[in-house]
Amino acid sequence: MLKKRVALSCAGLLVLLSLMLSFAQGAAKEARVEGRIEFSDKNQSMFAVRGEHSQTNVHYDASTQWVSQYHAQKKVDTIDASQVKDGDYVICVGSYNDKKEFHATKVSKRLSHSPAK
Numbered sequence: 015m016l017k018k019r020v021a022l023s024c025a026g027l028l029v030l031l032s033l034m035l036s037f038a039q040g041a042a043k044e045a046r047v048e049g050r051i052e053f054s055d056k057n058q059s060m061f062a063v064r065g066e067h068s069q070t071n072v073h074y075d076a077s078t079q080w081v082s083q084y085h086a087q088k089k090v091d092t093i094d095a096s097q098v099k100d101g102d103y104v105i106c107v108g109s110y111n112d113k114k115e116f117h118a119t120k121v122s123k124r125l126s127h128s129p130a131k
Contacts, residue, residue: 047072047106047116054100063104072106073117082123090122098123 047063047070054061060073074095082097083090098104098121108118 043109044107045109045116047108047118049103051098051100051102051104054098056095061098061100063106070116072108072121073115074121075117078118079120080123081120082125084125093123095121 047065049063049065049070052062052064052069058073059075060071063070063072078095080093080095080098081090082093103124103126105122105124106116106118107120107122108116110116
């Protein structure tokens with residue numbers, strides 16, 4: 015009886031550890047790019063973001079979610095790609111592919127001033 019409990023406990027622990035490792039690997043693949051848009055190429059569905067220390071080309075597609083949000087506000091508005099321009103500050107969430115290209119799943123245009131009430 016005791017051997018069964020120990021065996022079941024060990025098996026449960028192994029399953030839990032493997033799930034945690036799978037989750038950690040998936041979470042590690044998500045990346046974030048933040049900065050001002052230097053230039054964009056709508057035909058190539060990409061734009062370059064100048065961050066604090068480097069520039070990253072951000073690729074997007076029809077599945078990319080586009081939003082805007084004022085600094086320190088909770089309200090988030092859905093927008094489309096045409097509303098994001100060169101010089102805008104953006105936060106992009108996505109992942110790098112095997113070619114080291116960043117593909118955005120979400121682009122958040124950051125607005126610096128709260129709207130007038």
